[in-house]
Amino acid sequence: MKKVALIYWPQGGSVERCANIINDKLQDCNVEFHCLEDVKAGDLAKFDSIVLGGSTVGADHWSNDQNQDEWTFLFSEMEKEQVDLKDKTIALFGLGNQMLYPNHFVDGMITIKKAFEKFGVKTVGPWPTDGYDFNESQAIEDDKFVGLALDEDSQPELTEERIDEWLHMIKKDIA
Ligand SMILES: Cc1cc2nc3c(=O)[nH]c(=O)nc-3n(C[C@H](O)[C@H](O)[C@H](O)COP(=O)(O)O)c2cc1C
Known part of the structure; x- marks a missing residue:
């Protein structure tokens, strides 16, 4: 059985709530559940998939917001240590608010994807843009979100079924 890490940030809000739901639904897999703060760059290579x-919290520039410091810190540690993630698989989920930020909906997913892809990972789990109402997102490639877009602010009722469908799609690739 593959070794899976489920890593989320920030704590205490919608991301953590959704991460908990995903963790519960991955209990038949060999999954380790971690808040980003507890993860060291050097630990990443021990997993087959991550x-x-x-979330996205910077209306104009994702990287502006201090909340993202924890991700930036991990990325710089990954660079410093030149972690070897070749042949590893990642899957992304991102929280956003399409009503308040229709021009930057879930932009943050692309930052995480690009940062990890530098180290040779393969990304699975693109997600259709149907059923959302927004103008633009940097997190779209080939007409799909690069990972699961969740909106607990304006579409909370859709979260669980979206998670179920997405996990059903990616489980064979990650677990
Ligand atoms: C200051 C601020 C800026 C935000 N900017 C964006 C944004 O650019 N794009 C987006 O999709 N959501 C944006 N959001 C919405 C959050 O991503 C969303 O509420 C998310 O669920 C927050 O996750 P958390 O509760 O775990 O912090 C922003 C929220 C805040 C408070």
Whole structure:
């Protein structure tokens, strides 16, 4: 059985709530559940696949917001240590608010994807943009979100079924 890490940030809000739901639904897999703060760059290579969840909190530039410091810190540690993640798989989920930030909906997912892809990972779990109402997102490639987009602010009732469908899609690739 593959070794899976489920890593999320920040704590205490929607991301953590969704991460908990995902963790519960991955209990038939060999999964380790971690808040980003507890993860060291050097630990990443011991997993076959990594599910990464974050939010977007910088209306104009994702990287502006201090809340993202924890991700930036991990990325710089990964650079410093030149972690070897070749042949590893990642899957992303991102929280956002399409009503208040329709021009930057779940932008943050692309930052995490790019940061990890530098180290040779393969990303699975693109997600259709149907059923959302927004103008633009940097997190779209080939007409799909690069990972699961969740909106606990304006579409909380859809979260669980979206998670179920997404996990059903990616389980064979990550677990
Ligand atoms: C200051 C601020 C800026 C935000 N900027 C964006 C944004 O650019 N794009 C987006 O989709 N959501 C944006 N959001 C919405 C959050 O991503 C969303 O509420 C998310 O669920 C927060 O997760 P958390 O509760 O775990 O912090 C922003 C929220 C705040 C408070």
